[in-house]
Amino acid sequence: MSIYTGNILRINLSYEKFNLEKLNFSWAENFYGGKGLGFRYLIEELAPKIDPLGKDNKLIFFPGIFSGTPLSSSSKLCIITKSPATQTILDSSVGGFLASEIKFAGLDGIIVEGSSIKPVFLEIINAEVKFHKAEFLWGLSTHEVEYKLRETLKDDNYKIISIGAAGENLVPYSCLTTELYRQAGRGGIGAVMGSKKLKAIAIKGTKGFKIDRPKEFLKKAQNYINKKSLNKNNLWAYTDGTPIIISMANSSGVLPTRNFQMATFRQSEKINSQSINQKLKKRKACFGCVLACGKFIEIDGVKIEGPEYETLSIAGSNCGISDLKAISLFNKICDQYGLDTISLGNTIAFVMELTERNMYDFGIKFGDQENYLKIPELVAKRKGIGEVLAQGVRAISEKYGGREFAMQIKGLEFPGYEPRGSWGMSLAYATSDRGACHLRAWPIGEEAFGDLDPFTIEGKAELVIKEQNLSALKSSIGICDFWSFDFKDLAKFLELFLEEKNTSEELFKKGERIWNLGRIFNLREGFRRKDDYPPERIFKDPLPNGKAKGKFIPKAEYDKMLSEYYNLRAWNEEGIPNLEKLKELNLETLWKIS
Amino acid sequence: MNLKFVKEKCIGCHLCELACSTTRLDIFNPKEANLIITYQYQDDDLKVKAELCNLCGKCIKVCPEGAISLEANNYLILNKALCNGCGICKSACPQGVIFMKDNFPQICNMCKGKPQCVKSCLHQALILK
Structure with a gap:
């Protein structure tokens, strides 16, 4: 069953032009939508080492494949770009109403490229784009922008995403905001939008989203939601x-x-x-x-x-x-x-x-x-x-000074989980594609919050890999993190709603492919093993109190865990995938082994 | 039996609207639904309201062709053979939940007694009463 509209809206800010192009279906087959598909487009369209705040960077807005359907927890919009905070590949997702609105506009996604000289906001109705002057919005807060645009466009039905002063002033950790309180928070997407002088996007989809046998889908979704939601998970x-x-x-x-x-x-x-x-x-x-x-x-x-x-x-x-x-x-x-x-x-x-x-x-x-x-x-x-x-x-x-207690990896600051109390988290942060992030793998769920020994490296590389592959795939299909799934659940889910058969192993491989694609992007930018380390505090300072009192991660242990991680991923000691692995994942044309 | 909105239970997911357009028109489109849920920040607060068919009967009264009638089971039906597509019913609907599609008005027919909007509302913010 096709879940795609087949349309990608490409908008060029430099020339104030837009066009509707065909979705690359062969990529969609391998990478679904959201993160994976966005990664595939970005790696194709961005030359290595471009300035994330220059006109060559792009902003890719890809919803999950089930956004706009009656399937709960599928309304994640993934925004993919090169990060000004880390210089890595970056996908940052946001909930709210944009992902579904893009589908209701008859689109599988939007790609924004080029750069405007003067502040601009985009009004998108289905596949039509209007470029509006945005001087009157420049300097306004994201909340003011949402209210102001609804008033200016005389319609409360527009879904709006915008930047505040932080994005305008290119703060490398500025974000995008929608529905006042929902953010695509990490990695500085706001600054990318600010560098393009793009203050806001207001979109309205009136066409609706058509699939084959929608009533049957609705019934399946209703049954599924009744059974699986608001339960212990x-x-x-x-x-x-x-x-x-x-x-x-x-x-x-x-x-x-x-x-x-x-x-x-x-x-x-x-x-x-x-x-x-x-x-x-x-x-x-x-x-x-x-x-x-x-x-x-x-x-x-x-x-x-x-x-x-x-x-x-x-x-x-x-x-x-x-x-x-x-x-x-x-x-x-x-x-x-x-x-x-x-x-x-x-x-x-x-x-x-x-x-x-x-x-x-x-x-x-x-x-x-x-x-x-x-x-x-x-x-x-x-x-x-x-x-x-x-x-x-x-x-x-x-x-x-203070590098040893500068709590960041690759330039992205730590989220809210102390790795010394859950050793797998150090590896999860350090090998994440966008710097220290808790959303790519969350081994703490099994460690400090579960039954696994948190103070050992045993089995952690394998656990982190499994979770990274799963999360890469979930973020591509576009299912919210709050909907817990393992590969087996996901296989059943895709069979039911996409009528696509996969074994758990096949899905693991699809996630692995997306993960390796992110790694290739980062390798092209020059990232290597030396960049996959947490700050010294994690290796040296014992925690003074609490359940993990006295704990730190000995650096030799961390090194061993990182090598094991590379080894299990079929990457060499520098974190570069070997040729067999790249061939197995059909990615060999994207990375030149030197 | 009539549709009722229990404001404090609504979470603003809009699954009711989606169920409506899917059932009536075979499309996922909340803007083509016979109910309108507003769940939006306005003036630093959340504004929550629902427009639903309450079977007031205005559309029946204003229809010049007598194309709309109330079934004994308490839902509206449109006789397309009689309807001339004038849209007077749409303009007369106090709730604004009638819209035109392919020259015919789309009027809530309660899914003939089994409203899918109610079925889709897990939090029971929409009920039949």
């Missing part, structure tokens, strides 16, 4: 959402605290899901999703959908901030300016530690709520210390 997303992890992380000794100097937070109860649920006003879903993980809360006059676990941990405990109102307000300001709360939270925590260690006085220490709340605006506008903080943890450490 995913009910947490509805009741608590990601803040549920705070208590788990704290009791397991993996909650980043004070720039990863500790892994338990004495005031964690103030920021856990019970505290948030007391402030709950409404739950909010992405299109077609019954899990409604979005929590719209009101806390002493501050209204926000959020904060999520990553913000509560990295911009909360990791900065020594325990006031839920302050974290919520910080979150909201970041959303409005279009800043990634993970990268900014880490950056603040890092300069707090530099200040406390008297290495440089940034005028802010752990727990300093007042100054903490001033920083997002300074960073987004690159004013005062914001100019320095806007460069991110790696660049600051190169200038001011």
